[in-house]
Amino acid sequence: MTDGGSAPAAGAGFAAAKINLALHVTGRRADGYHELDSLVVFAEIGDSLALVDEAPAALAIDGPFGSGLDDGPDNLVLRARDAVAAFAGPLPPLGFRLTKRLPVASGIGGGSADAAAALRLLAGRLAIPLDDPRLTAAAQRLGADVPMCLLSRSLHASGIGERIVPWPEAPRLAMVLANPGVGVATPAVFRRLARRDGTPLPTLPPRPNADRLAAFLRAETRNDLEAPAIEEAPVIAEALERVGAAEGCRLARMSGSGATVFGIFADSDAADRAAQRIATERPDWWVVATQAGGG
Ligand SMILES: C[C@@](CO)(OP(=O)(O)O)[C@H](O)COP(=O)(O)OP(=O)(O)OC[C@H]1O[C@@H](n2ccc(N)nc2=O)[C@H](O)[C@@H]1O
Numbered sequence: 597m598t599d600g601g602s603a604p605a606a607g608a609g610f611a612a613a614k615i616n617l618a619l620h621v622t623g624r625r626a627d628g629y630h631e632l633d634s635l636v637v638f639a640e641i642g643d644s645l646a647l648v649d650e651a652p653a654a655l656a657i658d659g660p661f662g663s664g665l666d667d668g669p670d671n672l673v674l675r676a677r678d679a680v681a682a683f684a685g686p687l688p689p690l691g692f693r694l695t696k697r698l699p700v701a702s703g704i705g706g707g708s709a710d711a712a713a714a715l716r717l718l719a720g721r722l723a724i725p726l727d728d729p730r731l732t733a734a735a736q737r738l739g740a741d742v743p744m745c746l747l748s749r750s751l752h753a754s755g756i757g758e759r760i761v762p763w764p765e766a767p768r769l770a771m772v773l774a775n776p777g778v779g780v781a782t783p784a785v786f787r788r789l790a791r792r793d794g795t796p797l798p799t800l801p802p803r804p805n806a807d808r809l810a811a812f813l814r815a816e817t818r819n820d821l822e823a824p825a826i827e828e829a830p831v832i833a834e835a836l837e838r839v840g841a842a843e844g845c846r847l848a849r850m851s852g853s854g855a856t857v858f859g860i861f862a863d864s865d866a867a868d869r870a871a872q873r874i875a876t877e878r879p880d881w882w883v884v885a886t887q888a889g890g891g
């Protein structure tokens with residue numbers, strides 16, 4: 597099943613799920629933030645965000661994961677709006693409608709993608725170029741993942757996430773995303789890390805197809821946050837097992853700080869079958885088949 601992948605209309609934006617294909621923790625800065633080396637792709641599934649003129653509320657939220665998400669000023673959509681107003685001056689009266697399809701605090705950057713979508717929508721409305729350094733600075737202040745979500749294309753990220761190099765040779769990947777229904781707090785996972793001096797990513801294979809990339813990722817890369825996240829939420833190990841055991845799965849790994857696990861599959865039919873089977877076995881989980889990556 598794919599969902600939410602259609603092109604947005606004017607005034608509407610798409611907030612694609614972020615997937616860390618590999619995430620190496622290579623150091624720690626004096627301010628406590630961790631230095632990462634990460635290969636990132638974006639999926640066809642995501643949240644939708646629309647700008648609404650003369651809206652009754654600053655932010656209205658619907659969608660399967662909308663209930664329980666705070667619609668107040670701490671929501672990353674409204675924090676993004678305030679960050680733009682801080683450098684661009686008072687904004688016209690505008691509201692946002694957010695359709696929340698991605699589970700919250702799940703390692704696929706839903707909140708960061710929503711913030712980035714809000715920045716893109718406001719930049720469009722105010723004729724601010726997307727490479728305006730004030731917009732880039734606002735993105736960095738909103739969260740380590742927001743700059744990569746602003747680009748929302750396959751990329752290699754380092755620093756704490758702000759050094760971004762596009763990866764146009766990324767192949768399209770048939771994927772399953774499986775979230776076992778537990779929210780995982782990113783700081784708690786970083787705190788549990790046993791080591792913070794991992795090796796950086798090795799050189800990527802040139803123009804890999806999906807199979808070659810999956811083999812490279814499995815043999816030569818890792819997600820250093822996987823073990824500490826499993827300590828925090830042991831059910832992640834079951835998600836890794838279920839996705840990894842599905843027919844046609846080439847690689848099963850956790851994304852970000854969890855708890856969402858992704859699988860790279862031989863093709864989209866295999867991904868569809870695996871998603872249906874896992875969803876039947878674990879009806880309480882969020883399970884989708886989707887496409888991700890590409891240049
Ligand atoms: C781990 C990653 C990998 O892509 O993804 P998610 O699990 O959030 O999806 C990101 O680095 C998360 O980015 P983001 O969620 O934007 O993090 P922030 O809001 O800036 O930071 C939340 C907290 O995570 C920790 N943090 C975050 C990023 C980083 N490079 N080092 C850190 O130590 C810090 O404790 C920080 O206070």
Ligand SMILES: Nc1ncnc2c1ncn2[C@@H]1O[C@H](COP(=O)(O)OP(=O)(O)O)[C@@H](O)[C@H]1O
Nearest residue numbers: 671672673700701702703704705706707708710
């Ligand atoms: N629009 C939003 N969507 C999701 N989470 C949000 C949003 N605004 C604020 N948050 C807060 O940000 C935190 C991280 O959320 P999220 O980006 O979904 O995590 P992750 O990057 O791990 O997937 C959550 O604890 C949530 O309370």
